Amino acid sequence: MPSKTNDPSKKSWLPVAPDSDFPIQNIPFGVFLTREDVITIGTRIGDHAIDLGALHQLGYFQGIPLTDDIFLQDTLNDFISDGKKTWRLVRNRISEIFDIDNPALKEHQEHRKIVLFTLDEIEMQLPVHIGDYTDFYSSKEHATNIGTMFRDPENALLPNWLHIPIGYHGRSSTIIPSGKNIHRPKGQTLPKGADTPQFGPSKMVDFELEMAFITTDANKLGESIPIDEAENYIFGLVLFNDWSARDMQKWEYVPLGPFMAKNFASSVSPWIVTLDALEPFRVESPEQDPKPLPHLYQKGKNSFDIQLEVSLTPEGGIPTTITKSNFKYMYWTMAQQLTHHTSNGCKVLSGDLMGSGTISGSTPDSYGSMLELAWQGTKPITLENGEKRTSIQDYDTVTLSGFCENSGVRIGFGKVETKLLPPV
Incomplete structure (x- = not known):
């Protein structure tokens, strides 16, 4: 079943601003709380959220094999489990319903009142139940910068880095949606010049500019996913800020890697943006040298041109853009990450989340973390109000945004925004 949603000339009867991240070509998926305090699965066009549960109950998905309650749930996991064919059928139908020339819902005022919500009438939720979370370390520029700072500049990349996508398993219980504030963490650090550690609030809280992909049920225990099939098991992408406490990290990460x-x-x-929506923005990923082993080798355009930006807003201040990067800089692709993840037979399930790792470019203004931007505190960043930062301070708000654009069409992810509060 081909995707029919990418036509750049397609227009919706819902109003869509020229700079909107959510034209009719996007059709992302999310979960929101409605004005009636009902949680439903939905999509978005322009500044309208669309209740897919109501749309289904009203008969607009007739002919598509869906269970009656598929959109009346508080996560997308079951829908994602239905697989790519179902995702495409649903997105194609939504595209038809909201096409500017289709009068079925456009001229049905009673149905429109039930199905459509303005953004101030809803509250977005975490879109999936995340059973497992893996974070990769797949930007060559970022890995080189960190290796230069923490180890030997002459041996910044460890010998395995150019042969496998390095990753670690994180904790899914603390993955939160945009708009939920966090507190400064406490833990052990080893102050400069000290022989023994101390316990207390981290003094070096940092953001990490990442993206993450969400999987469907991919394999049975013991089975591997071939590289040329891996993308079939990727539902879509989200923006991802993988918060870090750098002083705690430096003390604890040897020998097993990140933890507290x-x-x-x-x-x-x-909002989860599907791979189908991103298809027009495919680009070649960076050349891989040495050539990956056969089970990880790919040809063609296997990355996406996604423009990324991070801004920092101090309490009572105005935003300052502190970096601009691009997902296409990633050395290891999503397909390579997923294939490597399952190459030993590891089972991957619907709703699992795979972080890309920090996305850094080759120039200082494209680095994906404060650690790199301020270069371990030696090059403070100046904000619009004159304040300086080498790490995130209490009551700072960090905002990540991202979008693709060509042929007059912009497909975006909205934003993920989080404020750092004092420790508790």
Whole structure:
């Protein structure tokens, strides 16, 4: 079943601003609380949220094999489990319903009142129940910068980095939606010049500019996913801020990697943008040298041109854009990450989340973390109000945004926004 949603000339009868992240070509999926305090699965066009549960009950998905309650749930997991064929059928139908020339819902005022919500009438929720969360380390520029700071600049990349997508398993219980504030974490650190650690609030809280992909049920225990099939099991992408406490991380990460410095919070954007919506924005990923082993080798355009931006807003201040990067900089692709993840027979389920790792470009203004932007505190960033930052301070708000654009069509992710509060 081909996707029919990417025609750049397609228009919706719902109003869509020229700079909107959510034209009719996007059709993302999310979960929201309605004005009647009902949780439903929905999509978005322009500044309108669309209740897919109500749309289904009113008969607009007739002919598509869906259970009666598929959209009347508080997560997308079951819908994602239905697989790519169902996702495409549903997106194609939504595209038809809201096409500017289709009068069925457009001219049915009673149905419109039931189905449509303005954004101030809803509250976005975490879109999936995340059973397992894996974070990769797949930006060559970021890995080189961190290796330069924490180890030997001459050996910034460890020998395995160019052969496998490095990753670790994180904690899914602390993944939160955009708009939910977090508290400064406490933990052990080793102050400079000290011989023994101390316990207390982290002094080096940092953001990490990432994206994450969400999987469907991919394999049975013991089975591997071939590289040329991996994308079939990727439902879509979200923006991802993988918060870090750098002083805690430096003390604890040897020999097993991140733990308390990472598991206190990670923030995701609420709308999942499908791979089908991103198809027109495919680009080649960076050249891989040495050539990956055969089970990880890919040809063609396997990455996406997604423009990313991070802004920092101090309490009572105005936003300052502190970095601009791009998802296409990632050395290891999503398909390679998922194939590697399952190459030992690891089972992957619907709703699992895979973080890309921090996305850094080759220039200082494209680095994806404060650790890199301020280069371990030696190059403070100046905000619009004159304040300086080497890490995130209490009551700072960090906002990640991202979009693709070509042929006059902009497909975006909205934003993920989080305020850092004092420790509790």
